[in-house]
Amino acid sequence: MKITSxxxxxxxxxGYVGGPTMAVIADxxxxxxxxxxxxNEARIAAWNDPDLSHLPVYEPGLDDVVARARGRNLYFSTDxxxxxxxxxxxFISVNTPTKTKGLGAGQASDLRWVxxxxxxxxxxxxxHTVVVEKSTLPVRTAAAIKAILEASQQKPLCDEPSPTFSVxxxxxxxxxxxxxxxxxxxxRVLIGGEESEAVDALAQIYAHWxxxxxxxxxxxxxxxxxxxxxxxxxxxxxxxINSVAALCEATGADVxxxxxxxxxxxxxxxxxxxxxxxxxxxxxxxxxxxxxxxxRHFGLPEVAGYWEEVVNLNTWQQHxxxxxxxxxxxxxxxxxxxxxxxxxxxxDTNDTREAPAIRISLDLIEEGAQLAIHDPKVExxxxxxxxxxxxxxxxxxxxxxxxxxxxxxxxxxxxxxxVQGADAVLILTEWNEYRLLDWKELAAKMxxxxxxxxxxxxxxxxxxxxxxxxxxRVGEGED
Ligand code: UDX
Ligand code: ADP
Numbered sequence: 001m002k003i004t005s006x007x008x009x010x011x012x013x014x015g016y017v018g019g020p021t022m023a024v025i026a027d028x029x030x031x032x033x034x035x036x037x038x039x040n041e042a043r044i045a046a047w048n049d050p051d052l053s054h055l056p057v058y059e060p061g062l063d064d065v066v067a068r069a070r071g072r073n074l075y076f077s078t079d080x081x082x083x084x085x086x087x088x089x090x091f092i093s094v095n096t097p098t099k100t101k102g103l104g105a106g107q108a109s110d111l112r113w114v115x116x117x118x119x120x121x122x123x124x125x126x127x128h129t130v131v132v133e134k135s136t137l138p139v140r141t142a143a144a145i146k147a148i149l150e151a152s153q154q155k156p157l158c159d160e161p162s163p164t165f166s167v168x169x170x171x172x173x174x175x176x177x178x179x180x181x182x183x184x185x186x187x188r189v190l191i192g193g194e195e196s197e198a199v200d201a202l203a204q205i206y207a208h209w210x211x212x213x214x215x216x217x218x219x220x221x222x223x224x225x226x227x228x229x230x231x232x233x234x235x236x237x238x239x240x241i242n243s244v245a246a247l248c249e250a251t252g253a254d255v256x257x258x259x260x261x262x263x264x265x266x267x268x269x270x271x272x273x274x275x276x277x278x279x280x281x282x283x284x285x286x287x288x289x290x291x292x293x294x295x296r297h298f299g300l301p302e303v304a305g306y307w308e309e310v311v312n313l314n315t316w317q318q319h320x321x322x323x324x325x326x327x328x329x330x331x332x333x334x335x336x337x338x339x340x341x342x343x344x345x346x347x348d349t350n351d352t353r354e355a356p357a358i359r360i361s362l363d364l365i366e367e368g369a370q371l372a373i374h375d376p377k378v379e380x381x382x383x384x385x386x387x388x389x390x391x392x393x394x395x396x397x398x399x400x401x402x403x404x405x406x407x408x409x410x411x412x413x414x415x416x417x418x419v420q421g422a423d424a425v426l427i428l429t430e431w432n433e434y435r436l437l438d439w440k441e442l443a444a445k446m447x448x449x450x451x452x453x454x455x456x457x458x459x460x461x462x463x464x465x466x467x468x469x470x471x472x473r474v475g476e477g478e479d
Pocket of ligand 2: 016039093094116282420
């Protein structure tokens with residue numbers, strides 16, 4: 001096989017990874033035609049919306065990149081078959097959630113979408129096609145993709161020569177909220193593959209803007225495992241600092257001071273040491289559980305147990321936050337209004353997958369609380385789906401409902417509206433606007449004695465104290 005040049009790319013999956021990644025590739029490689037396809041018509045329509053504020057993914061800077069490339073060499077389409085047929089390189093960037101039933105349920109990745117993609121590529125590809133795994137996949141998935149593609153090579157459907165394929169792994173390390181920056185200036189690009197021509201072809205695309213020293217080449221399995229391991233290490237740091245935060249609260253230390261003190265050790269480093277309500281997002285939990293499943297599968301139960309604790313600690317931290325809110329509000333939140341500030345799993349994204357806000361809100365609703373939830377980017381329908389219940393109208397509950405302990409939630413379009421009549425404010429996402437709140441103004445709207453629970457260390461503690469509110473901050477012990 002001879003790969004001459006890559007003139008046309010198809011990316012299957014127009015989600016949080018596929019959309020921004022392809023937008024940046026198209027922006028940086030104007031000579032390559034990049035088509036992002038998705039079976040979800042509404043999603044493609046949103047990517048094609050002339051109003052860039054309607055893009056289906058919110059990422060700072062994404063609108064500018066799309067504005068430059070869309071219609072020039074970047075296209076969004078539902079025509080999966082034709083896009084594959086005309087592509088020299090196909091990226092697979094579809095969802096790989098944790099399986100909910102069957103073998104490996106709760107831990108293994110559900111590969112049905114990846115497999116469907118491989119079959120589509122096998123059906124429609126023409127000539128030689130480089131297939132690139134972009135989705136995070138369990139180790140040795142490339143083998144499954146290869147097997148499906150190779151089966152199609154043996155069964156030509158017409159007189160045309162059978163298509164041929166190279167399979168590469170090119171995991172994406174972008175973080176949501178900083179996706180464009182991460183893509184434009186990555187720490188590294190990782191390409192796993194056995195066929196050097198195919199690896200070179202992909203490396204040449206990134207070389208348009210990434211220094212060659214940052215383009216790493218490994219074998220397929222190392223590349224797949226590196227992605228899982230990177231996420232496991234990052235998540236492990238968060239569980240580690242959250243475990244120390246609980247100890248700080250119990251002993252009178254301050255986790256921010258501890259984080260600063262240990263983070264200045266260059267061997268440890270200062271990043272990813274922010275204690276909080278636990279990690280969320282589509283990757284960390286899923287990837288660790290995947291790793292756990294692999295370790296068990298390969299007869300390494302001790303290794304599996306080691307990584308599983310990172311997830312267990314995270315779940316514990318989320319329940320712990322809900323419990324301590326209840327405890328401080330005199331042991332009951334039944335009928336009490338609590339303003340939840342922030343529902344996305346982190347700032348600068350509208351993504352709520354595995355957001356700590358979901359578990360914490362559900363715990364408080366279970367305790368009978370009346371939640372008023374505000375988020376600058378998450379829509380009320382998304383909250384309803386995540387909480388698996390419709391919102392109630394924003395009215396004061398009847399005394400009977402309070403006594404029955406029925407918890408509910410409503411959407412609040414402003415912070416001021418959320419805190420009106422509230423007994424507590426619970427900050428769960430570090431949106432910048434929450435750093436700038438006028439606590440005197442908000443305290444006047446609340447029912448005393450009122451509390452601020454700051455799980456992200458974003459508030460100015462002096463200003464909160466001056467407003468007469470009680471403050472709890474994650475990892476801050478009482479002197
Ligand atoms: C992560 C990885 O960072 C990225 O490389 C990979 O490609 C996908 O998974 P993402 O999930 O988008 O990216 O966000 P990230 O910034 O890593 O944050 C994950 C979670 O950890 C968030 O809930 C965040 O609030 C939390 N977090 C992060 C902390 O609680 N403390 C920290 O110090 C850092
Ligand atoms: P990620 O965060 O990994 O980007 P998302 O769930 O945001 O994941 O996006 C994955 C996208 O892939 C979804 O929009 C889904 O509709 C699309 N998708 C999944 N399977 C296929 C398929 N076989 N053909 C086309 N699109 C697909």
